Amino acid sequence: MAENRVVQGRMVTPESLAELIEGEDVMDAEPIRDADRSCPDCDGDVLQVGYMPSVMAFVTGWKCQECDWSDADRE
Ligand SMILES: [Zn+2]
Numbered sequence: 347m348a349e350n351r352v353v354q355g356r357m358v359t360p361e362s363l364a365e366l367i368e369g370e371d372v373m374d375a376e377p378i379r380d381a382d383r384s385c386p387d388c389d390g391d392v393l394q395v396g397y398m399p400s401v402m403a404f405v406t407g408w409k410c411q412e413c414d415w416s417d418a419d420r421e
Contacts, residue, residue, distance in 0.1 A: 349378070351378050353393065353409060353411050354412065354413070358378075359375075363375070363378055363393065363395050364397035364405075366416065367405075367408070367416045367418055368405070368407070370399070372399050373399065374398045375395055375396070375398075376397065378393050378395050379394045380393065380394070381393060385415050387410065387413055387414075387415045388410060388413045390410045390411055390412030391410070391412070392410050392411070393409050393411060394406065394408050395407050404421050405419065
């Protein structure tokens with residue numbers, strides 16, 4: 347599966363998708379996956395990415411491919 351996906355008309359990598367969700371630079375990100383949920387705002391397709399905003403943290407983030415909606419689960 348391709349590493350790069352399209353979000354809101356722009357190509358994103360795992361790192362740039364994680365940065366969209368986090369709002370700042372991240373250290374590392376896992377490959378982008380299709381989330382088994384749809385956007386609560388527009389019912390669009392949602393992408394999932396796991397990433398590390400810092401050495402001690404791991405976040406699972408979700409981002410709608412069609413609108414500004416995103417969510418994150420911080421461990
Ligand atoms: Zn949406």
